[in-house]
């Protein structure tokens with residue numbers, strides 16, 4: 542177990558569930574189920590090593606392109622987790638905040654999401670869960686909010702104060718499992734100076750040891766922010 546306190550905010554692109562299932566000759570949905578269990582383990586592990594804020598990418602604004610059957614399976618897991626969050630994760634002093642565009646969701650789903658956010662709102666640690674999240678949409682929403690307030694000139698601070706993760710510093714480290722070297726529309730504004738760590742490990746196989754490796758690698762990085 543490494544010390545993770547040098548990281549204030551870690552983010553995960555939880556990729557590779559489908560390939561994990563395919564390797565086992567199982568349907569992709571089986572990989573999402575396994576991935577949801579990994580999610581819980583990894584989130585708990587990160588809090589245990591002292592990281593105070595976590596963002597996970599669960600469903601992107603582009604993931605609607607997938608077959609209906611797979612989308613339904615992902616949302617059915619999400620639906621299960623909403624109540625589970627309060628029961629298990631919220632009890633660990635974790636505040637849950639869902640990030641993304643809720644407008645396509647049913648009123649009932651939105652109400653349940655708000656209920657979790659409300660019930661955990663006094664907790665100190667933060668977990669941002671990206672569901673129908675897209676960074677470009679997030680930036681547009683921030684700017685549109687500023688226009689609605691009557692602003693005609695927008696600063697970097699204005700946008701930073703309006704992105705979904707504004708309660709936390711920008712992520713220090715973004716971990717992507719599944720080996721793809723891209724951000725796939727994740728935290729584009731907040732990642733300006735994030736360290737990136739990409740592993741071939743498929744998300745359902747991710748363990749605390751893999752988190753340790755990412756954190757150790759992070760500690761060896763020289764963050765210059767454009768300086769010397």
Ligand code: IPE
Nearest residue numbers: 555556557558559560599600
């Ligand atoms: C990530 O795993 C989870 C979601 C995008 C919902 P994938 O489903 O993208 O798995 P691969 O990349 O096809 O293996």
Ligand code: IPE
Nearest residue numbers: 554555556598599600601725
């Ligand atoms: C990114 O994974 C989105 C999530 C992990 C939720 P994708 O599998 O959708 O990304 P691409 O399509 O490989 O870029």
Ligand code: MG
Nearest residue numbers: 556557558719
């Ligand atoms: Mg993928």
